[in-house]
Amino acid sequence: MIQKPPSRRTFLGMGLAAPLILKMSPALATPEEMQAAIATFTGGAPVTEGRVTLTIPLLVQNGNAVPLTVEAESPMTEADHVKTIGIFNEVNPLPETVYFHFTPASGIAKTQTRIRLNGDQFVHAVAQMSDGSFWSAKTNVIVTAPACREA
Amino acid sequence: MTTMINVPETAAKGEIVEVKVLISHPMETGFRIGMDGARVPRDILHALVATYNGVEVYRVDIRPSVSANPFFAFHLRAEESGEVVIAWTNETGQTFAETRPITVT
Numbered sequence A: 001m002i003q004k005p006p007s008r009r010t011f012l013g014m015g016l017a018a019p020l021i022l023k024m025s026p027a028l029a030t031p032e033e034m035q036a037a038i039a040t041f042t043g044g045a046p047v048t049e050g051r052v053t054l055t056i057p058l059l060v061q062n063g064n065a066v067p068l069t070v071e072a073e074s075p076m077t078e079a080d081h082v083k084t085i086g087i088f089n090e091v092n093p094l095p096e097t098v099y100f101h102f103t104p105a106s107g108i109a110k111t112q113t114r115i116r117l118n119g120d121q122f123v124h125a126v127a128q129m130s131d132g133s134f135w136s137a138k139t140n141v142i143v144t145a146p147a148c149r150e151a
Numbered sequence B: 001m002t003t004m005i006n007v008p009e010t011a012a013k014g015e016i017v018e019v020k021v022l023i024s025h026p027m028e029t030g031f032r033i034g035m036d037g038a039r040v041p042r043d044i045l046h047a048l049v050a051t052y053n054g055v056e057v058y059r060v061d062i063r064p065s066v067s068a069n070p071f072f073a074f075h076l077r078a079e080e081s082g083e084v085v086i087a088w089t090n091e092t093g094q095t096f097a098e099t100r101p102i103t104v105t
Helices: A008-028 A032-042
Strands: A047-049 A052-055 A059-062 A066-072 A082-089 A096-102 A109-115 A121-129 A134-145 B003-006 B016-023 B047-052 B055-062 B071-077 B082-089 B095-104
Touching: A032 A082, A032 A096, A032 A121, A052 A121, A052 A134, A066 A082, A066 A121, A066 A134, A082 A109, A096 A109, B003 B082, B003 B095, B016 B047, B016 B082, B047 B071, B055 B071
Parallel strands: A047 A134, A059 A134
Antiparallel strands: A052 A066, A066 A109, A082 A096, A082 A121, A096 B055, A109 B071, A121 A134, B003 B016, B016 B071, B047 B055, B047 B082, B082 B095
């Protein structure tokens, strides 16, 4: 059977969709280095999305100082608390950004800092609980003036 | 090296209070090329540890991706009067520490 040539409508549709695919895929593809860094942190244990809130402004003007707030839900008791929250990025020279360690005496596992971001990307937060489970959150960030690019 | 540490002077027993730390430091990443075309050697803070009456409440493994003049805000559960010690380590392994009192009512 001879394949029917695409109709004018589908052809135009493909033309419109192509740049979307080209533009979307690099942003969604997670660089291997960061995944490797997360795997090193978790020791290969499964990571579930949830229980972690990562707050970064969606649009950042200065990539040299990006305010970051991260919180993991936990009763913070001796039996059940957040041990570590790791922050990972996709575009900086090093995927490991910073690690925060908490203890039951912290009260809540919530912290704030300022980080450098070298371009638009997803920033990931992975929390390790005292029971050995891992939970994560990610946030998309658009950086208008990336770090590491000053003249 | 200037440092700003904000620990609430008083807190109710059991209250979760916020501590803020700002350390003046260039946090040179080691990836930047200087004016002479050579790589500027890395000079970052590597660790920051906060203890409250001798018990660790917060610790950070700092990497070059942390901004210059690192800022950290964290929490601790106020149980009894005492002191909060913030200690940090620089590129050469030197450790600096600052102590702030806290009164629990």
